[in-house]
Amino acid sequence: MDAAKLLERVKFDDRGLIAAVVQDHETGEVLMVAWMNLDALKKTLEEERAWYWSRSRQKLWLKGESSGHIQTVKEVRLDCDGDAVVLKVSQEGGACHTGYRSCFYRKATEIGWVEEGQRVFDPESVYKHS
Numbered sequence: 001m002d003a004a005k006l007l008e009r010v011k012f013d014d015r016g017l018i019a020a021v022v023q024d025h026e027t028g029e030v031l032m033v034a035w036m037n038l039d040a041l042k043k044t045l046e047e048e049r050a051w052y053w054s055r056s057r058q059k060l061w062l063k064g065e066s067s068g069h070i071q072t073v074k075e076v077r078l079d080c081d082g083d084a085v086v087l088k089v090s091q092e093g094g095a096c097h098t099g100y101r102s103c104f105y106r107k108a109t110e111i112g113w114v115e116e117g118q119r120v121f122d123p124e125s126v127y128k129h130s
Helices: 003-007 038-047
Strands: 018-024 030-036 051-054 059-062 071-078 084-091 106-109 112-115
Touching: 003 038, 030 038, 030 084, 038 051, 038 059, 038 071
Parallel strands: 018 084
Antiparallel strands: 018 030, 030 051, 051 059, 071 084, 106 112
16 A cells, blocks of 8 residues: 555644544444644555554553554545545454443433443553553
């Protein structure tokens, strides 16, 4: 895959970022939304592993680098405006740092937000904070 040619059509925002919606490649379930800069998108296209830009830590990160819950990229799609991508991935373990498979485990109901699903891992044991 010629990443340089593909990147010509991408329109990053004034911060140099593009939104990435991440879906399970088999079910279409939305797993997470993240941000990518040029380096993250280039590495993702070249390596077929999901790389992102952490706005809070101001650094590039490979999904699963600390948890082992990697995302193998099966397909990348660019929207009509060129300012958002969809990554279709094979997710190892959970995508959400809270332990759920998807970051979208809360559903709006008349009584408020209701958590659905079960955790697939214990975040306390996966993310050892020093």
